[in-house]
Amino acid sequence: MLQGLSIFHNTGLAIFSWRSDDDALKNSPNTLIDTFLIEGHTGPSFTFAKSDKNSSTTHLRYDAEHALVFVADFAYGTPLERSLELMETVYNECKTKIVDQLARTQEKHSDTCVSIASRLSGWRPLVDQLQTPPPTYLHHQPTCQLVEGEYDVKARASDEADDFPSLSESKSRYTDRGFAVRVNSAATEKKSFQKFDRSPAKFAHMQHKRNDKQLGECSGDPAASLNGNGSWLARFSRTTSFQNFTGRRSLRDDDLTNVLAHLKAAMLQKNVASSSADLICNMTRATLLGSTISATETMQSALRNAVRRSLRRILMPVEEIDLISRISAARAIKKPYVIVFIGVNGVGKSTSLSKVANWLLANNVSVLVSACDTFRAGAVEQLRTHCQRLEVPLYERGYQKDPAVIAQEAVMQAKRQGLDVVLIDTAGRMQDNEPLMRALSKLIDINSPDLVLFVGEALVGNEAVDQLEKFNAALQDFDRKGRKRLIDAILISKFDTIDDKIGAALSMVHASGAPILFVGCGQTYQDLRVPNVENLIESLLS
Ligand SMILES: Nc1nc2c(ncn2[C@@H]2O[C@H](COP(=O)(O)OP(=O)(O)OP(=O)(O)O)[C@@H](O)[C@H]2O)c(=O)[nH]1
Ligand SMILES: [Mg+2]
Numbered sequence: 224m225l226q227g228l229s230i231f232h233n234t235g236l237a238i239f240s241w242r243s244d245d246d247a248l249k250n251s252p253n254t255l256i257d258t259f260l261i262e263g264h265t266g267p268s269f270t271f272a273k274s275d276k277n278s279s280t281t282h283l284r285y286d287a288e289h290a291l292v293f294v295a296d297f298a299y300g301t302p303l304e305r306s307l308e309l310m311e312t313v314y315n316e317c318k319t320k321i322v323d324q325l326a327r328t329q330e331k332h333s334d335t336c337v338s339i340a341s342r343l344s345g346w347r348p349l350v351d352q353l354q355t356p357p358p359t360y361l362h363h364q365p366t367c368q369l370v371e372g373e374y375d376v377k378a379r380a381s382d383e384a385d386d387f388p389s390l391s392e393s394k395s396r397y398t399d400r401g402f403a404v405r406v407n408s409a410a411t412e413k414k415s416f417q418k419f420d421r422s423p424a425k426f427a428h429m430q431h432k433r434n435d436k437q438l439g440e441c442s443g444d445p446a447a448s449l450n451g452n453g454s455w456l457a458r459f460s461r462t463t464s465f466q467n468f469t470g471r472r473s474l475r476d477d478d479l480t481n482v483l484a485h486l487k488a489a490m491l492q493k494n495v496a497s498s499s500a501d502l503i504c505n506m507t508r509a510t511l512l513g514s515t516i517s518a519t520e521t522m523q524s525a526l527r528n529a530v531r532r533s534l535r536r537i538l539m540p541v542e543e544i545d546l547i548s549r550i551s552a553a554r555a556i557k558k559p560y561v562i563v564f565i566g567v568n569g570v571g572k573s574t575s576l577s578k579v580a581n582w583l584l585a586n587n588v589s590v591l592v593s594a595c596d597t598f599r600a601g602a603v604e605q606l607r608t609h610c611q612r613l614e615v616p617l618y619e620r621g622y623q624k625d626p627a628v629i630a631q632e633a634v635m636q637a638k639r640q641g642l643d644v645v646l647i648d649t650a651g652r653m654q655d656n657e658p659l660m661r662a663l664s665k666l667i668d669i670n671s672p673d674l675v676l677f678v679g680e681a682l683v684g685n686e687a688v689d690q691l692e693k694f695n696a697a698l699q700d701f702d703r704k705g706r707k708r709l710i711d712a713i714l715i716s717k718f719d720t721i722d723d724k725i726g727a728a729l730s731m732v733h734a735s736g737a738p739i740l741f742v743g744c745g746q747t748y749q750d751l752r753v754p755n756v757e758n759l760i761e762s763l764l765s
Contacts, residue, residue, distance in 0.1 A: 227296035284314050454765045455489035456527055473515045479508055482526060493763055495726030496685045499537075499733040506533035527764060534760045537733050544712055544740055546674075550588055550643055553673065559591070559637035561645045561670060563630075564714075565663060566678035567690055568651030571716030571743055573602070575678050576646050577609040579714075579741065581748040584613065589642045593633030594619040595626035595666065598650035598659075606648055613748065616642070626650070627666040634670060647672065654693035664698055667708060676740065677710040679731050681718045687727050691734035710735050716743035719750070725762055728754065 284293040293314050483504045490500035510529040516522055553560040562579070564572045573596070580590045592610050594617060596602035603619050610617040618633035630647050637645045649666065652659035667675060677694060679687055691710065698708045713731050721727075728739055742752045 227294075229294045231292040231294070284310060286314070455485065455492070456523055456530075456764065473513045474511050476508070476512065479511055483508060486526075486530060490726065490729075490763070492724075493726040494684050494721070494724035495763075496688045496730035496734070498685075498688055499726070499730040502537070502733060503530065503533050503729075506536060530764060531760055534729065534763055535756075537729060538739075538756050538759060542738075544674075544738055546740070547586055547588070549673065550583075554643050557638070557641070559634055559642055559645045560674075561630075561634055561647065561672040562674045562676055563647040563649060563667060563670070563672040564676050564678055565649050565694060565710075566651060567653055568599075570651065570678050570680045572651065572678045573606055573609065573648050574746070575714050575716050575741070575743050575751075576606075576648050577613060578743060578748055578751040580609075580613055580615050580646055582741075582751055583644055584615065588644055590615045591633060591637040591640070591642045591645050592617045593630050593645055593647045595630050595633075595647050596650040597622045597624065597626050597629070602648070602650065616640075618645075626662065627669045630666055630670045654690050654697070657697075660694075660697035664700075667698060675708070675711045676714055677712070677731075677735070677737070678714045678716055679727065681715050681721045681725070681727050681742075683727050684730075687730040688734040691731055691737075695735060710737045712737050712740040714741045714743060715739055715754075718742045718744040718752075723762055723765065725759060728759055729763065 284295075285291075286293070293310075295310050297309065486507060487500045487504050490503055491497065495503070507526070507529045510532060511525065514525070516525050550560045564576045566572050576592065580592060583590050592606060592615055594603045594606045596606075597620075600622075603621065607617055607619065618629070618636055620629045620632070626649065630645075633647065634645050637643075647666075647670070649663060650659070652663065654660070675698070677691060679690060683690070691713075695709050698710070713735065715728055715731065718725070728742075731737075732739060739754050742754045744750050744752055
C-alpha cells in the first residue's frame with residue numbers, strides 16, 4: 224500500500240508531495256536525495272529501496288535524463304515485488320506527465336517546478352488507485368501499543384472489580400496475565416520465498432413493531448439481521464423496536480433476550496466459537512442489565528459500547544509480550560531465547576516459523592532453527608529449504624532421534640555459537656493423540672522454552688477452543704515436574720483466507736487466555752503482522 228509519494232527535481236525543489244498520514248515520509252526525502260546525489264549516482268535510472276526502521280519501506284527512483292527523483296513510501300509488510308511493481312507504475316505515470324509539462328513550459332526553471340506542482344495537485348486519482356490497503360485488522364503497527372486509549376491497564380484493573388460472569392466462568396488467565404504486544408518495528412523486506420502450494424484461498428424485512436417496554440417481545444429473527452446493508456447492529460436496530468427503547472426504566476433481562484440472540488448469531492456468523500459467543504453475550508448482558516439508556520444515548524450505541532467492552536476484556540489482557548526486549552534480556556545473560564512452535568497438522572507451523580525467523584533477522588536478531596519434526600516425511604527437507612532461502616543455520620538430525628533431544632542439542636549449539644534465538648519446529652499432532660501429546664510435553668519439559676507459541680488456523684471455528692484447551696491440558700498433565708506450563712502466545716495463520724470471519728482470533732484468546740503475538744496472512748516471508756486489536760474489535764462489530 225502506498226503511503227506517500229514525492230517527486231523532486233535534483234535542484235531540491237519539490238514538484239509533488241502527497242502522504243497518507245503524518246507519519247509517512249518521516250525520513251526526510253531530502254536526506255535520501257542528498258545521500259543519493261552526494262554519492263554521485265549519475266548513471267542511468269535505477270531504483271533504490273530502503274527499509275525504514277519505523278513503519279515503511281522507501282523506494283527511491285532517479286531519472287537521470289530529466290534529473291527527477293521519485294520517492295515512494297510503502298506500508299510496512301508490502302511484499303517487495305508488489306512495492307517494486309507499484310514504484311514502476313508511479314514512475315512511468317508521473318514521468319510522462321512531468322516531462323510533458325517540462326517540454327511545454329517556457330518558464331524559468333524554479334517557476335517551472337512551482338507551476339508543475341500546482342498542475343499536479345489533481346493527481347489524487349493515481350494515488351488512490353495505488354492504495355490498495357490490506358484488511359484494517361491486519362494493519363501493522365510498528366510499535367504496537369495495544370494497551371492504550373479508552374481501555375488502559377488501569378482501566379482494566381478497575382474492570383476486574385466488576386462482577387462479570389466471564390472472568391469466573393472462563394478459565395482464562397486474564398486476571399494474572401494478559402497481553403499487550405509491543406513489537407519493535409522492523410522492515411521484513413528480505414527475500415520472498417516461492418509460493419507454497421496454495422490451498423483454495425476462500426476458504427426480512429420485518430414488521431416494525433413499536434414496543435418500548437418489552438424488547439424481548441420484539442419479533443426479530445436473528446438470521447435476518449445478518450443479511451443486508453450496514454453492521455449487524457444497525458440492521459437489527461432497523462428491523463426491531465429496539466431502537467425505540469426509552470430511558471424511563473432500567474433494562475431488564477427480558478428486554479435483552481432478543482438482542483442477545485442477535486448478538487450471538489452475529490458472532491457465530493463471524494466464526495466465533497459457540498462458547499466464546501456465549502461469553503460475549505453474558506458479559507454484554509451483565510453490562511446492560513439494570514442500566515438506563517440516557518436521553519442522549521441511543522440504544523444502538525449503548526449496545527455497541529457494551530459489546531465493544533466485552534470484546535476488549537477478552538482480547539486485551541494485561542501483560543506485555545515485548546519479544547525483542549525479552550530476547551535482548553536473554554542475550555545479556557548469554558542465553559539463547561527458545562521458542563517452540565506447536566499445533567495440529569498442517570496449520571502452518573513451519574511456514575510461520577520461517578516468517579518469524581525472517582522478522583527476527585530484520586530486527587538484527589540471530590537465529591538457529593531446530594528441525595524437531597522427526598515424524599512427517601519431508602518435514603526436515605521443507606525446513607532446510609526455508610533455512611537456505613533465509614540464510615539461517617539449521618540444526619537437524621534426520622528422523623531417527625528423539626525430538627526432545629534434538630531440541631536440547633540445538634539450544635546447546637546456539638549457546639556455543641552465541642546465537643540469540645532458537646526456533647523449534649515440531650510435528651503436527653491432533654489434540655486427542657495422547658502419545659504424541661505426551662512427546663510434545665516431554666520436549667517442552669526438558670527444554671523449558673521461553674515461549675510456547677501455538678499456531679492455529681484462522682479458518683477454524685468451534686474446534687479452536689478444543690485444540691487450545693487440550694494442548695494446554697496436555698502440557699500440564701504430562702509435565703513431569705508438576706509445573707503449570709501453558710501456551711504463552713498464539714500465532715494465527717492463514718488470515719488472508721477468511722474475509723471478515725475473524726472469530727477464531729477471539730475464540731483462541733478466550734480458550735487459552737494467551738495473547739495473539741502474530742498473524743500470518745499470506746505465503747511470503749513478509750506476510751506476518753502484529754494484529755491491531757482495536758481494528759479486530761471493530762471488524763467483529765461490523
Ligand atoms: N494462505 C496462507 N497459507 C499459509 C499460511 N501459512 C501457511 N500456509 C500454507 O499452509 C500449508 C501448510 O503449511 P506448513 O507450514 O507446512 O504447516 P505445518 O503446520 O508445518 O504442517 P505439518 O508440519 O504437516 O503439521 C502450506 O501450503 C502453506 O503454504 C498463511 O498465512 N496463508
Ligand atoms: Mg511443519
